[in-house]
Amino acid sequence: MKNRILAALLAVLLVGALLVPMAVGASTVDHMSDTFANAEEKLATMTYIMTSDDPDKEGEGDGILQLYVDNKSGEMAIKNKVTGEITLSNPYNVSDVFPATNTADKGYRLSQVYVNYFKITSGKDAMSTLYSYNDCFAYNQGKISKTSEGIRVDYSIGEERRDYAVPLKIALEDFYKAMSEGGQSSTQIEKLVKENFNIYDPDQVYIENKLLSNPSLTLRQEMINEHPICLETPFIFLKPGIYASSYSMEVLEAKLIAANPEYFVLSEKDEDGKPIGEKTQFEIDSEELWDEAKDRENYVEKEYPNFKFTVDYKLANDGLIVNLDASTVEYDKSLYCLANITILPYFASAALDSDLDENGNKQYDNGYIFIPDGSGTIVRFEDLIAKKQTGKLTSSLYGSDYAYYQITNKNTEPYTMPVFGMVNTSGEYDKGYFAIIEDGDALASITANAERYHISAYASFNYAEYDTYDLADAFSGGASSSTKITVVTDNYYEGDYRIYYKLLTDDKYGFENTYDTSYVGMAKLYRDYLTENGSLKKITDVEENTKLFLEVFGSIKVKEQMFSFPVTVDKELTTFSDIIEMQEELSKAGIYNNSFILKGFYNGGLASTYPTEIKWQKVLGGKDGLSDLLDDADKNNYDVAIDVDFSYSYATKWFSDYSNSKHAVKTLDDRYTTKRVYYAATQTFERTSGVAVSSASFITLFESFTDSIEGTKIKTLATRALGSDLNSDFDVDNYFSREDSKDETVEFMKLATKLGEERFDLIVDTGNAYSVPYASGVLSAPLDSSKYIKASESVPFYGMVYHGSVEFAGNALNMEGDEDYMLLKAIENGATLYYTLAKQNVEELKFDSDYNKYYSVSYDFLKNSIVENYTIYNNAMKDKQDKYIEDHRFLNDEDEDCAVTYLDGTKTNNSLVVLVVYEGGEGFILNYNSQDVIVEFGGEPIVVPALGFEEYSVKEAGVK
């Protein structure tokens, strides 16, 4: 925490020192109507800012990228001066594709930042959006300045309504006097009055353009009753319609100032007391009149939400770094909630359905968006057209936050990596970018966006946290509707939101050290990025055989009847000595590089109390049983990990170091919360028994844990939820945002592993990006995407990044609906295998509602299948454990070099046959079809069985 503040301070100082006011000629472009044929034309209207620095050279400005900006809209362009390639922050063709009158859509496309906000009193259902063009640059509220590294934009989004020097209510006489003194003729004045004011004069009632020269007595009486003052002082009222429109007010103000400048006071005074500054007030606007006015409600102050913050755009030699310092965010926090901020929603956007070609067919760009959905997925532009699946595909990073009441990610794979990217292959050269969210990632969500005419990918960041509750929950009556209430936090994120956009360039330009414009290139880029910053390290020494993760269940509480009295007993599922036997048996079958994860071996078995103190289950062999097992593991060289869940508490105990009140996560309405799972039968989220524990408490509680296992030779801990779950803590006394929670989790993992020293190895679940650097193994890693209908294919991006550096496995194979399919996915991603097992009494699991989801864990039954699957897998993968994945492609008919046919002779056109190549050119052809296929791809045709694979050597086949 301290470090962060220091870093932030430093950053502010640095940037501040380097700030140079920018002198730029005003752009003459009319953004709403000027059209451009291409990016080059657009670039020609922009202002050159700077050239990047080449990190390998000493001088300044000798890099290959150049930054341009449009100072009236904030649009940016990055030009590669070697290739001429131009990357725009916003599409250049807005005036082409949208009709002249559609200024709203044009403005959206011209914006660099969106803010989503709602008025606190209206609740989150009244969410609305403001755009940096429509609501900032259109009002000239954006300030662009040049910094040493790029530009800085101070956004003030949302019209800043000022006070206009227009009288709201004024005595008629005063107004005539003021105007005539300024030299206006009475006709002119009359016109001005009638156009803009309602007149309250018993002699000439004139309301809303209707002159009643002979006002009826009743009307006259009514007016006098309502405004008795008009008998003494006839007066005029500003028309509400004029008041409501900033534009009308501005016009009127200009007219009045022009008519008689003398009558306007100036807003400020200089040292000598001489008025200076803007003219704000009409001198003779009389307050008494105003106070008397009964219809003042017509002039209810319109709301002008306004959000101010600063964004730095820094040019690097390989792209653009965008940094929004959240501590600069300013707005009226008592009235509004700034829910989230979207940054560069149209960066490098591609065209969708924009032009007609000479044959009258609609055109679109070729390429795809990459999003880190599960193992990674690509959204091909042509599929968006073909499937008519335009719209948005959004998910937050790192899974659900259970501190919130509403959970949405049902049945989906988590986004574990803070990255996204885009490839556009339609021009003469391939281009694209790969974005890494470097800071604020725990608050980020990533969107693939395809709406009218433009396709893009972007990141949004939560700012103020809010949640919705049902008040009706308090009533026990069966009300079928509920009162929802939105609660907004008092604590705000103060760190940075930073995205690094790295541009990808077609390799035909022969750049060295550049990455291919494809998801494979992106994966390599990210792998190198992580390796360079020390987060990943390539595995150097490997065991002969691949690792096999075996999760084993300890004991479970069972109700039995003894002499007609019910008693709860611990029933053993797997004892310590069972594990030794299992290892022996598996070794005989050639499986010895095993890692046993012991779940439910202490504090009451599977439903254990919080691990601040550990008592090993007697029925499983107790502490001695554990020692024997650890000794055997040492002797026979296999791993034993203890599953300890610090993130959730399943049962509480008195006089324990853990207590909910001290350590549990609190929601915004100050309650405890539990993990929730999507429940298929009701199709809703249901609570589980695990109370979420605040990451703020991890380190303290961990100390109690280490004390209590002193003397045992435990080397590995399976702290699984650390890699998969990230919960905020809205405790009023100790607020932890999700980003804080992430930082604290990392701190905890650092401490537990004590990098450099020998402490614990950690095994985590899922492998959210922040946890992987400290994990020795990852379980339940996403090996497939969520398969959104809007998306195209899953790609093994996860495997391409992590295989060769981290040992990871997908879900337990025996818990998968389709073992064959998941085995293929494991090979495609380079994941090892993982099983969940119990040796005895497995039917007891059925009676425990928390564990009856484990419908098939019997080791005795699964033994053969484990041996079979492991042998297949190990033979394929054992010599590739330390090899990176080098290439990945879909083999289908569309590819000229290859042909895939079913056995009945039909050609396939789908993406169900893939090639994955490991370092050294050895690889596999995997067939996800439910039928056999014949693949012809540089060499003899190969028959690949249904849901099977064949080894394939790129070198031997001679393909690139």
Place this chain on the structure above:
Amino acid sequence: MKKIAKIAAFMFAFIMLLAPCAMAATPYDTYTYSINGEVLKSPDAYVPDGVAPVNSATIGLDNLGGVAMDNPTDVEADDFGNVYITDSNNNRIVVVDSNYNFKAVIQNFVNGDGVEDTFNTPTSTFTVSEGNYKGLYVCDKLNKRIIKFTINEEVYGEGAYVFEKTFKEPQINFSSDTGAYTPISCVVDKHGRMYVVSDGTTEGIIVLTNEGEFINFIGAPKVSVSALQAIIQTVNPWTTLEFTNVPTTYSNLELDRTYGDFVYGTIMYNADDENSQLTQLTSKVTDYSPVKLLNAGGTDIMQRTGFFAPAGEVAVELNAKVTAANEGAPSGVSKIIDVTSGPDGVWSILDNKRAKIYTYDRLGNLLYIFGDVGEQFGQVTKADNGAGQAITYQIYNQKAMDEKTGAVVDKETTKIIVLDRSNASLIVYRQTEYAQVLATAIGYQNDGEFDKATGAWEDVLARNNNFDTAYVEMGKAIYRNAKDRDDLDTALAYFENAYDTENYATVFKAIRADIMERYFIFLVIGIIVLLFVVVKVFGYAGKVNKAAATKGGKRSLKEELTYGFHIIFHPFDGYWDLKKEKRGSMRAAIIFLIITVVAFYYQGIGQGYYYKPQGSTATVISQAATVLIPFFLWVISNWCFTTLFDGEGSFKDIFIATAYALFPLPILVIVSTLLTQVLVGTESQIPTLIISVAYIWMAFLIIIGMQVTHDYSMGKNIVTVVATIAGMVIIMFIVVLFITLISKMTSFVSTITSELSYR
């Protein structure tokens, strides 16, 4: 009744809370229900096949310059794997081959009169793949006809389907004015009979000859007339006894694949009746049967021996409270929109509300439920008209390479296809190994090969130890072939695992018989010893009582307690002495009360498996409450009334008298609880009977006790007893009212406070 339903719903909700499911790679969880309505996760039976739904683009309609599918209404597969999509709004049938590649479009055809013809809003198709009636039948809804095409299997594109015959509107006298012939679904059985559902017809399914002549209506259940109605109608000369049909609107038909002459029909129920449907769902009453299996005579021959009637979702809540956390979740009974028949007598239905597929076997056992609403591949898009429109099994032979020989052979493939109407696409699900193993077991079971079935069920259990049907079948098989006691014990354990109390009882009796046979001598000795002990105890009590009667002065606690034995057999004289001679005391009364609480607690926790298969939820508090609340209500209420009615007993007297009257309860409750350990099945009446005897005995004692204590005449005593009971009710009512008011107040205040603090 409503309250019970609510409690039941709450119980379901409670059970569900405890059963979370883990995320799997398939975008839905597969599950089943246990006998007691608990949701149990199951291995996936079907998983999405491929990477994306089959739609106009993947079929290749777009590339052919064709029009994309619009509002398709039906999907059907033939035995060669060809799939027929009724593209209703485009007035055509789109045919794709087994790989879902374009095969043909049937749109314009030359009809029997040699004239170019087209469809007008076709709604469904049916195919017969072999035999005399082979062909493709299309329900041409607004043209009021069914058109048959010949299938040329090997041909793609033009000529694949050639017009053969039109079945014009048959002559039908619809009784209701809603009746008009608008065919929306049809099947043809192996005898060529045609079954047609006409839109909006309430008289049932129309049966036509193979030439399209009307035969009759079938499938509308007759109105059952109550006895009273029958009498009125017989007596009243102006009415005629009439058995009319219940208006029944069918929505879809499917031919039973196994025998080829039964017809599955789905019925549209009125959504307003959901409340009664819900009750019927849980109580297994079969009046509510959204799917029927009809024979040619129109009789529903569906077997419904499963744990719940085959009607889709089981754990449903009506008008579930919509909270911020569960917005959009479906409520109420399933809306069954289509049915399809698979191999081995297995059949599946599609719930349009939940986009879930429920699969049952021939006997009506629920096998698995899968599917979900959503935007992922394998889920069905939710739209205004629900999620999902039609479902079909696709069973055909696929070319595969034999692993050993390398030769190309035929391999049977089973898939399920769901039509996502709003997305105009097909979602294909492929069978997993688990479903295959399950199908094998069912196949053996259907064929009566029980030994083989046992092996298969064992395999099913190893893959899914949550599957109750398998436990039951295994248990039955083992019991059938039981050779010794161990086998019986094993069978018993299987039934216990499935909470199957009926079969449990059968096996338990066998085991009991075995034990009795083996240890008969010991049993006899045991009973004799027991009787001896009982006689001794009573004898001893009698002796103590006799001695105490004459002793006078202060009595010991032992004497006061043993006096209970005297009172329960000699109430008149016992109560007289109790009051006048001070034979009992407050401390003894309290001890009796405690003994009763203990006995009830024992009853709560100690009943045999047959009575409480899921274990006990009784706590000391809950059991104490069942004893103490009525006890004190009685004492207080009685005291209130008798004070008014010149009763002679003080509060203390009433308390003591009532406590002594409780004495038969603990004795008999303990006896009955012990008996629950050995009595099962129909014998379970005996413990209940004993408890009833205890209560009657107690009531008798109380009445006598009150009469003696207050020195009332019989008539006055009865009046006060009745008044006391009424008083108990009133006190209860006031207390409940008070508590409700307080709780409403508290929740009101807390809501206001929380709202104020959040705003």
